[in-house]
Amino acid sequence: MTMRRSDAPVLADPGTLEVIVPDAQSSIRWSRHGYPHPLAKWHYHPQMEIHLIREGTGQLMAGDGLVPFEPGHVAMIGSNLPHNWISDSMPGERLPHRDVLCHVRPQTIRSLMAVFPETAGFEQVMRRAGHALVLSGEAARQAGALLEAMGNHAPSRRAADLIEIFSVFEQAPNDQWSTVVTPEYDPSAVVGAESGVNAAIEYIAAHLDSDISLQDAASAASMSASTFSRFFKRAAGIGFSDFVRRLRVGRACRLLTCTNMPISAVQQASGYSNASNFNRRFFDETGMTPSQYRRLHIRAAS
Secondary structure: OOOOOOOOOEEOOOOOEEEOOOOOOOOEEEEEEEEOOOOOOOEEOOOEEEEEEOOOOEEEEEOOEEEEEOOOOEEEEOOOOOEEEEEOOOOOOOEEEEEEEEEEOHHHHHHHHHHOHHHOOHHHHHHHHOOOEEEOHHHHHHHHHHHHHHOOOOHHHHHHHHHHHHHHHHHOOHHHEEEOOOOOOOHHHHOOOHHHHHHHHHHHHHOOOOOOOHHHHHHHOOOOHHHHHHHHHHHHOOOHHHHHHHHHHHHHHHHHHHOOOOHHHHHHHOOOOOHHHHHHHHHHHHOOOHHHHHHHHHHHHO
């Protein structure tokens, strides 16, 4: 295999297995990219991934879990766990500085633990990462700052950064960490499903402000509607219509807080032609009306 630079990963098949080739003499790969990006798909890889979101809001898909993210979100994704960060972006919009991440093999961390028993607690961190481990609060701020700084450091210093990041995950208070994936999730059950999930996501993203049908999404994934419905629930952990609603309300939330668009325009841009349906779906997801949500976030920002 021809060696490539660390910032040029190879995709065996877009949206499936990502083959990550680190620099020679390096066990840690650090990189950054924007959104959209060829690597911003539902995918998996043998390496563990530590990921910081620097801009934009959206939904983290990991295994059968789906949780919102915003700037400052930090997560550790376990080996071979399918994952994707879907931003609440408008068609044609680009977030050039969204992602900072590093990859390391679990074997590297276990080798470290074998030599330094002081790091034995990292085993629990890796077990949690197998269910997508997300930090919040001060722990997320510390881990995010360390991950950002890693990009400016020499390889020897990056090793120290990695240990410090793992320490932050290990020592995070119980109210500053959570996992995304259910204990029952089996990654092997959805092997080969990645291209179908990505086709469905691309279809939804392209039509989020217009009509979206299960039949058309199934066609995009080259499946019958009934097969696709079962497949999507198993692979993504959420029903197709619930997934669409979550993304639409996520877009509405961003437009309400980041623009001065009238609520009626936000409604249309989020794919709702009926105001009462929009208000009902928005309330179901957020516990408040669109106008209440906008007022709350305007006050919080002032």
